[in-house]
Amino acid sequence: MPDKIAGRVLGPPRGPWKIRRFRSPPYLKPRWRNDIVRIIEQEYVPISPSTHQVEHEYVSEHGGLHLQDDQVRFLNHAFTPKRVGKKYRLPYPTVIYSDLKKCVSPSTKILTDDFEWKEARLLQRGDKVISLDEEPGMDGSKGGSRRRYRVGTVLSTDAEQMPSCTLHFSDGSKLDCSMEHPLLARVRGGQNLRWREAKDFKVGDRIPRYFDMWERDESWDGGYMAGFLDGEGHLAKKMRGLNFGQKENEAWHEALRILDKHGIAYNTYKQRGVYNGHDYTINKCDISSRKNMLRVLGTFRPRRLLAKARPMLDDIGKIQSRESVTIVDIEHQLFSWMIKLEVDEKTFFSEGFASHNSGKTGLLGALFHAWSRVYGGECFSLSNSRDQSRERAYWRVYLYLSYLQREFPEKYEALCTRQDVEWIEYQNPYASIRPLPVAPGTSAGAFQSLTGWDELWDYDREAALRLYSEMQPIPTIPDVVIPSDFIQAGQTVSSPSVRLVHSYAGYYGQAPLLYQLYEDTVNEDPDTGEPRGIKVKGLEDLPVYVSEDGRTLAWWNMDVPRMPWQTPAFIEAARQDPINRLRPEEFRRLWMNRWTSGSESFIDMDLVRSSMARGKERGLYNVHPV
Secondary structure, rough: OEEEEEEEEEEOOOOOOOOOOOOHHHHHOOOOHHHHHHHHHOOOEEOOOOOOOOOOHHEEEOOOEOOOHHHHHHHHHHHEEEEEEEEEEEEOOOOEEOOOOEEEEEOOOOEEOOOOOEEEEHHHOOOEEEEEEOOOOOOOOOOOOOOOOEEEEEEEEEEEEEEEEEEEEEOOOOOEEEEOOOOEEEOOHHHHHEEEEHHOOOOOOOEEEEOOOOOOOOOHHHHHHHHHHHEEEEOHHHHHEEEEEEEOOHHHHHHHHHHOOOOOOOOOEEEEEEOOOEEEEEEEEEOOOOHHHHHHHHOOHHHHHHHHHHHOOOOEEEEOOEEEEEEEEEEEEEEEEEEEEEOOOOOOEEEEEEEOOOOOOHHHHHHHHHHHOOOEEEEEEEEEEEHHHHHHHHHHHHHHHHHHHHHHHHHHHHHHHEEEEOOEEEOOOOOEEEEEEOOOOOOOOOOOEEEEEEOHHHHOOHHHHHHHHOOOOOOOOOOOEOOOOOOOOEEEEEEOEEEEEEOOEEEEEOHHHHHHHHHHHHHEEEOOOOOOOOOOOOOOOOOOEEEEOEEEEEOOOOOOOOOOOHHHHHHHHHHHHHHHHEEEEEEEHHHOOOEEEOOOOOHHHHHHHHHHHHHHOOOOOOOOOO
């Protein structure tokens, strides 16, 4: 009788007897049932997209990306091939991952393209902000040793409660941000600038400040200066200078007085010349510093000069900072509400400092790497624009390979043959990963093995629907034999081609593609809001559903926080926070992962009812009850 270990028979049976299978005890069950999960937790080291350093808090005990037990169970089920005849086949052509949703304070002020400092909580998707190059020389110009100004578009303004800190500076100012919020600062003991997370700063560190803070001057002085600048002011091309001229009179002295009042630096000189045969002398005032120019435009808001300045923002040159402030104190808070401000350029200015977007989850990037190592083939990272498609899963893989090249060059040479911003190639087996924008025709002739669709809730254009159809899994992909040193050694997997969707819930009527997938799998009851989808055997305790045709698997977590710090008290505090009372539909979408209408009520009805109840306690009654 052959030996039996963990439910498996070692060697062929040698008799007519029947071998009784038994269920493996939990402590003998392997954590990894396929090589996709194994490679993610053993190989794929998560790299921060902002600091380009290892995210040690997300590294597993096995050396790769840490996955929660529930995620491991889901990925084991989704990517373990099932036997069909003599071959194996991946069970689901489409796999969806959608879960609950970092990183400045809601009151932190962000510099917009209208030259105003606006609180982060007031920004909306589509707003324009002044940005800068993430790294020097990104425009491809010669000698690109400095970053240049850009105009960025706000992609999302999510609210989340997380560990945070307050940095106090030597000039009396402060900055509230999350512990992982990256700021552009000098390396200790040097002059080079790089992105450093707030948790890495210490008292005594110096941070460049690129702008002073200003408020709109709506006083009589502000109105006077706005009219004076529109009449006498001149803004040079590429915003190389702002100046005005005036004879020696009361208007000249009044303008200088107002500039002095606001502490705006300027230079004055006399310009002499001849006009119509007469000598003349004019006083000239020159504001040459770019940060002072923006301050003048934002404070006094002269309409003619504002209209002239806005188109120049993408071409006003390199950022400069001659001022640095020293950190004198750091306060740490266990949990504070933060706004996760995501900008397409990945950078913005907060309270005068250069700031970076928060990094998104690396799960999709990890899946791209693991798939390339196991199955190979043509892989595509898709998003709304080419820049976004580079910045999501593709950039995560790029950073991981850069890390390998720095730290383990021999392993890198054995794994990768090409790596640039447009194309990554693996060898043994051959695989390519490319970023693609959502536009039909960009995938012409593609023979896709894996496609990754990030934030499908934002795909509402006809181009997205067409591309989703063009990039469907291909049943004629060549079979793959799993190498001998893998868990599934020797298995012949038939036509491995999968579509991955990674997204949060969207808005009714604005994301037809994602909503159709949601209806096919989760099948929400319109009366109760509860899912009616088909559950997966063995995963009944997880929010995992499968479509009726068995071709789409979805992890769609709603309402149930699965992080240890997401206690009922924590979620209730999130609901009652002022920013989420102001935008309850966004709370429902981001924190509960529920579909919403995308519009807010003029007055929150819960607030109306609670106010009526308090009024009734005091003897006040509404003759028209709500």
